[in-house]
Amino acid sequence: MEKIKTNLARCKGCFYCVAFCPKKAITPSKTGGTNGYPTVRVDVEKCSKCGNCYRICPDFVFEL
Amino acid sequence: MTLRKPCTIKDVHTGWCQGCGHGIVVRCIAEAAEQLGVSDRIVAVMDVACGAFIESTVTYNYLGAAHGRPIIAAAGVKRVLKDDVVIAHAGDGSAYAIGIESTIHAALRNENILALVVNNCVFGMTGGQMSPTSIIGQRTTSSPSGRSAVRDGSPFDVVKTLRHFDIAYLSRGSVDSPQEVERTQSMIKKALQKQLDKEGFCLVEVLSPCPTNWGTTPLNSLKKLREEIKPLFPVGEYIDKGGQPV
Numbered sequence: 336m337e338k339i340k341t342n343l344a345r346c347k348g349c350f351y352c353v354a355f356c357p358k359k360a361i362t363p364s365k366t367g368g369t370n371g372y373p374t375v376r377v378d379v380e381k382c383s384k385c386g387n388c389y390r391i392c393p394d395f396v397f398e399l
Numbered sequence: 400m401t402l403r404k405p406c407t408i409k410d411v412h413t414g415w416c417q418g419c420g421h422g423i424v425v426r427c428i429a430e431a432a433e434q435l436g437v438s439d440r441i442v443a444v445m446d447v448a449c450g451a452f453i454e455s456t457v458t459y460n461y462l463g464a465a466h467g468r469p470i471i472a473a474a475g476v477k478r479v480l481k482d483d484v485v486i487a488h489a490g491d492g493s494a495y496a497i498g499i500e501s502t503i504h505a506a507l508r509n510e511n512i513l514a515l516v517v518n519n520c521v522f523g524m525t526g527g528q529m530s531p532t533s534i535i536g537q538r539t540t541s542s543p544s545g546r547s548a549v550r551d552g553s554p555f556d557v558v559k560t561l562r563h564f565d566i567a568y569l570s571r572g573s574v575d576s577p578q579e580v581e582r583t584q585s586m587i588k589k590a591l592q593k594q595l596d597k598e599g600f601c602l603v604e605v606l607s608p609c610p611t612n613w614g615t616t617p618l619n620s621l622k623k624l625r626e627e628i629k630p631l632f633p634v635g636e637y638i639d640k641g642g643q644p645v
Contacts, residue, residue, distance in 0.1 A: 342410075344412070345412055345413070347416075347417040347418070348417060349417050349418035349610075349617035349618070350617065350618055351418065351617065351618070351621065354618055354621070355576065355577055370412060372417060386402050386577070387577040389402040390402075390423075390577035390580045390581060391423065391574075391576070391577045391580060392422075392423075393413075393415065393418065393419055393420060393421070393422030393423045394412075394413055394422055395404040395408055395413075395422070395426060397402070398402065398403045398404065399401075399402050
């Protein structure tokens with residue numbers, strides 16, 4: 336099974352994905368993104384591929 | 400199940416603010432167009448507002464309308480390019496304030512277009528002024544003490560206005576949860592299908608957060624959308640097919 340992929344260069348750190356991840360696999364990252372925004376960290380092992388992050392992300396970061 | 404951004408969305412950093420709902424709405428449009436196989440026939444008519452960032456995000460054909468007039472400009476485009484799928488990408492400020500007359504008359508004429516109205520209850524790009532849909536008590540840059548029903552009137556509800564018009568489709572969606580995003584996407588897809596079937600005027604309003612102009616964090620803006628705005632503007636389908644209210 337393919338794992339969740341991210342393009343964090345697009346992330347603006349709204350953390351909608353963090354709020355809607357049922358497995359708590361997405362957490363705010365301690366390091367900032369490439370554009371000065373905060374970003375997220377994804378634990379691919381916890382991910383159940385429910386698709387919530389893909390649907391709620393305004394910046395097309397996730398692919399799964 | 401594969402969830403991948405539609406190939407019409409460019410691989411760029413979008414122009415919208417952190418947590419803006421426009422990006423979600425644009426993905427819903429791009430997905431709906433891809434599923435219907437009409438991505439190469441879309442003409443999006445933009446307003447001079449936040450929605451205009453769609454031009455740098457998705458690879459469609461575009462027309463930049465005069466300020467507040469994307470719906471009436473889209474109607475003109477559709478009359479000339481009958482085989483294209485025309486979307487007016489408007490906001491609440493444009494569709495319900497500056498261009499309210501074009502919204503009403505395009506609906507009266509049952510123009511065969513999709514008017515997609517992203518309702519965030521403020522004029523976004525001009526600095527967060529009060530719009531017709533700002534809720535009572537909402538603090539904006541032009542109503543710093545909060546909107547007053549006595550002084551400013553009650554919020555505009557498009558459903559109350561167009562409910563009995565003879566149009567093809569009228570619905571309201573929201574982007575406050577993944578489930579609501581899914582539902583909104585299906586509304587947009589249905590409206591595009593109706594345009595392909597030449598049914599007439601479709602208006603889909605999408606309730607969207609504006610963290611920047613609501614002066615709060617993105618997550619708090621979603622909470623405000625869910626708890627304060629959605630109860631005043633209930634989501635759902637109000638007219639479906641041939642102007643017969645469902």
